[in-house]
Amino acid sequence: VPTQLLNQRPSCPPYELNLCHAIASAGDDVSDDFSAMLEATEHTVPARRIAFRSRDLHDIVPIMCEGWAASAIALSDGSRQILSFLLPGDLVSATLLFGAPLHCMVEAITDVRYRTFRRADFKAALFKHPNLFEKISKSWIEEKSRSDQLAIDLGRRTADERIARLILGLKERLEQRGMANGLSFEFPLRQHHIADATGLTPVHVSKVLSEFRRNGLIEISDRAVTIRDLENFQRIATLR
Amino acid sequence: VPTQLLNQRPSCPPYELNLCHAIASAGDDVSDDFSAMLEATEHTVPARRIAFRSRDLHDIVPIMCEGWAASAIALSDGSRQILSFLLPGDLVSATLLFGAPLHCMVEAITDVRYRTFRRADFKAALFKHPNLFEKISKSWIEEKSRSDQLAIDLGRRTADERIARLILGLKERLEQRGMANGLSFEFPLRQHHIADATGLTPVHVSKVLSEFRRNGLIEISDRAVTIRDLENFQRIATLR
DNA sequence: CGTGAGCTTGACTTGTTTCAACCAACGTGG
DNA sequence: CCACGTTGGTTGAAACAAGTCAAGCTCACG
Numbered sequence: 188v189p190t191q192l193l194n195q196r197p198s199c200p201p202y203e204l205n206l207c208h209a210i211a212s213a214g215d216d217v218s219d220d221f222s223a224m225l226e227a228t229e230h231t232v233p234a235r236r237i238a239f240r241s242r243d244l245h246d247i248v249p250i251m252c253e254g255w256a257a258s259a260i261a262l263s264d265g266s267r268q269i270l271s272f273l274l275p276g277d278l279v280s281a282t283l284l285f286g287a288p289l290h291c292m293v294e295a296i297t298d299v300r301y302r303t304f305r306r307a308d309f310k311a312a313l314f315k316h317p318n319l320f321e322k323i324s325k326s327w328i329e330e331k332s333r334s335d336q337l338a339i340d341l342g343r344r345t346a347d348e349r350i351a352r353l354i355l356g357l358k359e360r361l362e363q364r365g366m367a368n369g370l371s372f373e374f375p376l377r378q379h380h381i382a383d384a385t386g387l388t389p390v391h392v393s394k395v396l397s398e399f400r401r402n403g404l405i406e407i408s409d410r411a412v413t414i415r416d417l418e419n420f421q422r423i424a425t426l427r
Numbered sequence: 428v429p430t431q432l433l434n435q436r437p438s439c440p441p442y443e444l445n446l447c448h449a450i451a452s453a454g455d456d457v458s459d460d461f462s463a464m465l466e467a468t469e470h471t472v473p474a475r476r477i478a479f480r481s482r483d484l485h486d487i488v489p490i491m492c493e494g495w496a497a498s499a500i501a502l503s504d505g506s507r508q509i510l511s512f513l514l515p516g517d518l519v520s521a522t523l524l525f526g527a528p529l530h531c532m533v534e535a536i537t538d539v540r541y542r543t544f545r546r547a548d549f550k551a552a553l554f555k556h557p558n559l560f561e562k563i564s565k566s567w568i569e570e571k572s573r574s575d576q577l578a579i580d581l582g583r584r585t586a587d588e589r590i591a592r593l594i595l596g597l598k599e600r601l602e603q604r605g606m607a608n609g610l611s612f613e614f615p616l617r618q619h620h621i622a623d624a625t626g627l628t629p630v631h632v633s634k635v636l637s638e639f640r641r642n643g644l645i646e647i648s649d650r651a652v653t654i655r656d657l658e659n660f661q662r663i664a665t666l667r
Numbered sequence: 668c669g670t671g672a673g674c675t676t677g678a679c680t681t682g683t684t685t686c687a688a689c690c691a692a693c694g695t696g697g
Numbered sequence: 698c699c700a701c702g703t704t705g706g707t708t709g710a711a712a713c714a715a716g717t718c719a720a721g722c723t724c725a726c727g
Contacts, residue, residue, distance in 0.1 A: 260579045262667050268579040282571050285564035290572055314554075324525035331522050332530055334574045339500045339508040341581035342626030346683075377705065386582030388684055393707060427502050586715070617673070631715055633675060674722080681716070690707075697700085 225312055227302040232256075232295040239279070239293040247303040248284055251277045254299035255375050259383060260291045269384040271333060272296075272376075274360055281327030284310060297375045341386045344427070346395050349385040351424035354405065354412060374412040465552055467542040472496075472535040479519070479533040487543040488524055491517045494539035495615050499623060500531045509624040511573060512536075512616075514600055521567030524550060537615045581626045584667070586635050589625040591664035594645065594652060614652040 229252070232238045238256060239249070256273040258280065270291060273279060279293055284306065313320050333356075340349050357374070361367035378396070382389040399405050404420045406413045414420055469492070472478045478496060479489070496513040498520065510531060513519060519533055524546065553560050573596075580589050597614070601607035618636070622629040639645050644660045646653045654660055 260575060262579070262583060264667050266583050268582040270575050270578055280571075282568045285568060287568040287572070291575065328522045328525060328527040331520075331571065331574070332527070334571070334578065335500060335510050335531065338510055338574065338577050338581060339502070341578060342508040343502060343506050379705080389706085390685080390708090391683055393705095394683095397707070427504050619673080628716055629674085630676090630717080633673095634715090637675070668727100670727090671725095673724085676721090677719090679716105679718080681714105683712105683714080685712070686710090688708090691705090693702105693704085695701085695703105697698105 225304055225308050227304055229300065229302050232299045232301075234295055234297050234299075236295050237292055238295050238299065238301075239289055241290055241292055242288050244279075244283060244289045246306045248306050248309050249279045249301045249303045251275050251279070252300045252302055255296040256293055256299050257296055257380060257384070258291045258293045267383045268386065269380065270337070271330075272357065272384070274364060275366070276364060278323075278326065278330075281323065281330055284313070284323070296377075296380065346385070346387055346391055347398075347423055348427070349387070350381060350392065350395050350399075351420055353381060353384055354414075355421065355424050358414075370415075370417060371411060371413040373410065374407060375410045465544055465548050467544055469540065469542050472539045472541075474535055474537050474539075476535050477532055478535050478539065478541070479529055481530055481532055482528050484519075484523060484529045486546045488546050488549050489519045489541045489543045491515050491519070492540045492542055495536040496533050496539050497536055497620060497624070498531045498533045507623045508626065509620065510577070511570075512597065512624070514604060514606070516604060518563075518566065518570075521563065521570055524553070524563070536620065586625070586627055586631060587638075587663055588667070589627070590621060590632065590635050590639075591660055593621060593624055594654075595661065595664050598654075610655075610657060611651060611653040613650065614647060615650045 230249075234254075251273050253275055257269045258271055258273060259267045259269040261267045273293070278284070280287075280289065280291075283289065286306070313323060336356075340352055344352070354374075358367060358372060361372055366373065378392045379389045381387075381396075382392045385392070387395075396405075396407065399420075400407075402416075402419075404414070404416050404423070406415060470489075474494075491513050493515055497509045498511055498513060499507045499509045501507045513533070518524070519541075520527075520529065520531075523529065526546070553563060576596075580592055584592070594614075598607060598612060601612050606613065616624075618632045619629045621627075621636075622632045625632070627635075636645075636647065639660075640647075642656075642659075644654070644656050644663070646655060
C-alpha cells in the first residue's frame with residue numbers, strides 16, 4: 188500500500204534538495220512509519236491569489252507540489268519585498284517546522300498545488316529518522332544561504348546584476364528539479380514580480396529587460412525565457 | 428564541579444535568546460551530561476582582525492562570549508555586505524551546527540572573546556535534550572527573521588530608514604542581553620560598518636548621521652550612541 | 668612630529684524613481 | 698461580434714536619492 192507521501196512523487200521529480208523527494212526517499216525501512224505518522228492534505232490555489240498571510244499557519248507545514256509562488260513581506264505603503272520564489276518541492280519556510288508563525292505572505296504566481304502536514308507529526312518524523320533530518324537540514328541551509336545572497340544582491344549590486352542573477356538563479360533551481368535543461372525555460376513571472384524581488388520599480392525592470400533584449404542577451408515571451416548569449420549574460424551576473 | 432559551560436555564564440548574562448544561557452539553563456538534570464559531552468575552548472581576537480574566513484570552520488561551532496563582531500560577504504571589487512552583527516551569546520551561524528561550511532567572513536569589531544565546541548558534540552547534545560533543541564530552534568528562527576528584515580530594509584527603504592532601524596535594532600538586542608537599558612548605550616561601530624550593513628557608502632552615512640544630529644535625534648561619540656528624541660527617531664524607522 | 672584612520676562637507680555625476688501617456692492582449696457582457 | 702475595462706508592458710522627460718571625487722579636519726599612536 189503506497190503512502191500518501193509516495194503518492195505525490197510523480198509531480199515532484201527526484202533531486203537532492205527537493206523535500207518531497209527527501210521524504211519519499213528517506214529510506215525504505217521508514218516508509219511504513221511515514222504512512223502511519225504523516226497525513227498529507229492536498230490543496231490548490233489559483234494564480235494571483237494569496238495562499239497564506241502573516242500569522243496564518245500555526246500548526247501546519249505546507250510543501251509545494253506544483254506551480255510557482257512567492258513569499259513576500261509587505262510595507263504599509265503597499266511596496267513589497269519578495270524573499271523567495273517557491274518551486275515544487277520547497278517547504279514554504281523551514282522555520283514553520285519549529286513552531287515559528289509565518290511572518291510573510293505567500294502569493295500564488297501560477298495555479299499552485301500544495302500539501303500540508305501537521306507540524307507535530309512532521310517534527311516527530313524528523314526526530315525519528317536522522318536520514319530525513321539530514322536532508323531537511325540541507326534544505327534550510329540552502330534557504331539561509333539564498334537569503335544571504337539576496338542581502339548582498341539588494342545591498343551592493345546594480346539593477347542589471349540583480350535581474351541577471353535572479354534569472355540565472357531560477358534557471359539553476361529549475362534545472363535541479365528537472366524542470367529545465369536548455370537555454371529556454373518556463374518563466375511565469377510578471378515584471379512586477381521581478382521588481383518586487385530585486386527591490387526595483389516595474390518601470391525600471393522593463394527598461395533593463397529591453398536593454399537586455401536589444402543587446403541580444405535574453406528574450407522573454409509567452410511565460411518563457413530564452414537565453415540567447417549565455418556567456419555575456421553570466422558575465423553581467425558575476426563580473427564582481 | 429562546575430562545567431566549562433557554566434563557567435562562561437558570568438560573561439553571558441541570562442536572557443531568553445542567548446545561547447550560552449540556553450545551554451547553561453537547559454535543565455539541571457542535564458548539566459552533568461554537558462560537562463561530559465561538551466568541551467569548550469576559549470579564544471580571543473583583537474579588534475579589526477578577521478576571525479574566520481569563508482570555508483573555515485568545518486567541524487567547530489563558535490559562540491560569542493564578549494565583544495562585537497560582524498559577519499559579512501565580500502564582492503571581488505572590495506565592497507561588502509554585513510549580514511549581521513554578532514553580540515555576546517550569538518552563534519556565529521546556526522547553520523554551522525548542521526554541517527554547512529561558513530559562507531561569509533567574520534570580522535572582530537571590538538576585541539572579541541569566543542568559545543568553540545566540536546560540532547559533533549554539540550549536535551549530539553542537541554538531540555539528547557529537547558529542551559536545548561527548543562531554545563536553539565528559537566535562536567535560528569530569530570536569525571532567519573532578522574535576515575528577512577534585512578532584505579526588505581535593503582530592498583525597499585531609504586537611507587534614513589535603514590540607519591535608524593539598524594540603530595534601534597541593535598538597541599533592542601543589547602537590551603535583551605542586559606547590555607543597555609536607557610537611551611544611551613555602547614556603540615563601537617565605525618561609519619563604514621554602518622555603511623556595509625545598510626548597503627550605503629560611508630560618505631552618505633556621514634551625511635545622514637549629521638542630519639540626525641542636526642535635528643536633535645541622536646548623537647554618537649566615544650563609541651556610544653545617545654538617543655535624544657526617541658519618538659521621532661522611531662517614527663523615521665517605522666513610519667511605513 | 669609625522670602618519671594614517673576616521674569623519675565632515677561641498678560640488679558634481681549617475682542610477683533609479685516618478686509621472687504620464689500610450690499600446691497590446693485578453694476576457695466579459697451586451 | 699463588438700465595446701469595454703483590466704492587466705501588463707513600453708517609452709520619454711523630469712525629479713531625486715545616493716554615489717563619487719576631492720579637500721580638509723581631528724585625533725590617536727608610534
